Amino acid sequence: MKKNILISAYAISPTKGSEYAAAWNTVVNLAEQHQLWVLYGMSDDHMGDTEGLKLYLEEHVMPTVKFIEVKGGWLANSINLLNKVGLGWFFYFAYYLWQKQALKAAQEIAKTVDIDVVHQLGPIGFREPGFLHQLGKPLVWGPIGGMKIMDGELIATLPVKARLKFIVKNYINRYQLGYSFRIKAAFEKADVLISATLLGRETIWQRFNRDSYYLPEQAAACRVTPAADKFNNIDRQVDLVWSGSLIHRKNLKLCIDALAALKQNNWKLHVLGDGPLRNELENYATTKGIAGNITFYGHLPRKQALQIMVNAHLHMITSIAEDNPAVTFEAMSNGVPTLTIDHCGMGDVLCSKCGIKILPGNHSDMVKEMSCALDNLLCNTKILADMYHTTLVCANEHKWDKRLAKLNKIYDEAILAHARHSIYPTHTLTMT
Incomplete structure (x- = not known):
């Protein structure tokens, strides 16, 4: 059934790869069946860089998608200058402030649109879950990633500076997963959770006693014709x-x-x-x-x-x-x-x-x-x-049509779970 879906996808682009592409492909495929409102903050290299997406939308009509650019504000943009010069952790402070602005934009949309489901889509890292639960709508969060504690053997041969960086990241992961009240509350308040990896699913269960769907943020696409003689000289090279x-x-x-x-x-x-x-x-x-x-x-x-x-x-x-x-x-x-x-x-x-x-x-x-x-x-x-x-x-087995079918199931589950929680406000959701 066609739904009105509000999506937060901070980084999204039709031309870039990685998380940009993951968000874009999710939106494009969902748009075939649903009406979407997409909050975004960048389509190029840094917060506020959105020219790439704007130029694309000038030439391509997407009647079932409304893209809403959310600006971070002067403080977020100022903090993000440190991210631009290579101090990457400052991004999270700027992104936190961007999420505050995203909530305001979502609240304005909700005044005139009957939103069926809210999807906190990306970036996939668990550190910044956003504030869209405050809309009081069925909420899906994920795919969620970034929870891995890196094995010491894998970093043992790295230079000291790089090794220390990973050790610090491991410590921060452990601390945030174990002691961050805001992150804990976000895992509790989402109606349905999606984990990006099987290890992530296990971590969510162990840390927060919540089950989650396993669904990678990426899927199979971009089929290209290989060279006709690709295997002709394979023994030689x-x-x-x-x-x-x-x-x-x-x-x-x-x-x-x-x-x-x-x-x-x-x-x-x-x-x-x-x-x-x-x-x-x-x-x-x-x-x-x-x-x-x-x-x-x-x-x-x-x-x-x-x-x-x-x-x-x-x-x-x-x-x-x-x-x-x-x-x-x-x-x-x-x-x-x-x-x-x-x-x-x-x-x-x-x-x-x-x-x-x-x-x-x-x-x-x-x-x-x-x-x-x-x-x-x-x-x-x-x-x-x-x-x-x-x-x-x-x-x-990993095509976008199959991913879309899973997302539709997840959205229906979120609506039912939200209705149950409204009557019985406890988190007893179990999923298969």
């Missing part, structure tokens, strides 16, 4: 692709070390993305003697980067911590299997038909296991050709 920001959390060094340990040399690695570690990583590949097998592309237009992904035979993820990287689903959508550490959202989504998973552990053990898996694939390239087809089959 297997094309590997790694995509992400060149930062410590993405852990490209693990990939480089695994490749340097290979017995086979019939491979080429395409590195998509840029970041502060680019020069260091390029030099590191040189010291390992494999720079000739690696191309660093930097930041490419999305269409061009996607085509490189599609033409590859194997995608690799080496991240220390993630929820659900968009590239996992982009690769899967196009029949490109993924080699990954078996944790986070990647471990939940990928199976043996579409992925090769190595156990998380210390750096040297993961290097050995990853290089062993790669050597096997390089000697038996038919495995990758076969996995192209099975990966496409797996992608069907």
Whole structure:
């Protein structure tokens, strides 16, 4: 049944990836069946940068969606200047103030629109749950992520400064999940919760005694036609692709070390993305003697980067911590299997038909296991050709139409739960 849905999606864009794309694709698919009011704060790089979405909407009509830009105000914008210069934690102070303004905008909408469901959609981090519960409407919060406590073994070989950053983040996660009254209240007040990962679902249950639906924030889309001769010369050269920001959390060094340990040399690695570690990583590949097998592309237009992904035979993820990287689903959508550490959202989504998973552990053990898996694939390239087809089959299970069906079920559940809570104001919601 068609609903009036109010969505808070702070970062949203039709042209960018990651959480921007997750919010955009959710809105676009929901708009096929519902009337939407979408609160947003940026579509480009920083709070208040919204020109990208505005330009898109000038050329594309979306009759069932009304986008409402919410400005953070002078104080939020001033605080966010610190975020712009690299002090990322200050973002949360600015985002807290933005959420206050989002509530005011939502209250104005509710004066003239009979909203059926409110969806606190994104960003997915648990730290800032917003204030939309104050509308007194059925509330869905999620997918919720960012709750992972990082394993000490995974960060042990990082530089001291980077390691300390992750240790501090672990401490903050533990503190906020255990002692933040506002976060605890948000988990209690939402009518339905959605977890981005299975670990997140377990954490919500253990910390807040609430069940939640498991639903990744991303889904399969962007099907592109690969090169017609993609598998013709695969024995001579297997094309590997790694995509992400060149930062410590993405852990490209693990990939480089695994490749340097290979017995086979019939491979080429395409590195998509840029970041502060680019020069260091390029030099590191040189010291390992494999720079000739690696191309660093930097930041490419999305269409061009996607085509490189599609033409590859194997995608690799080496991240220390993630929820659900968009590239996992982009690769899967196009029949490109993924080699990954078996944790986070990647471990939940990928199976043996579409992925090769190595156990998380210390750096040297993961290097050995990853290089062993790669050597096997390089000697038996038919495995990758076969996995192209099975990966496409797996992608069907993660398409947006199936995600939309789950969201519709969740919205109906939220309406029923809200009605029950209005009569019996206790949180006894149990979901399957």
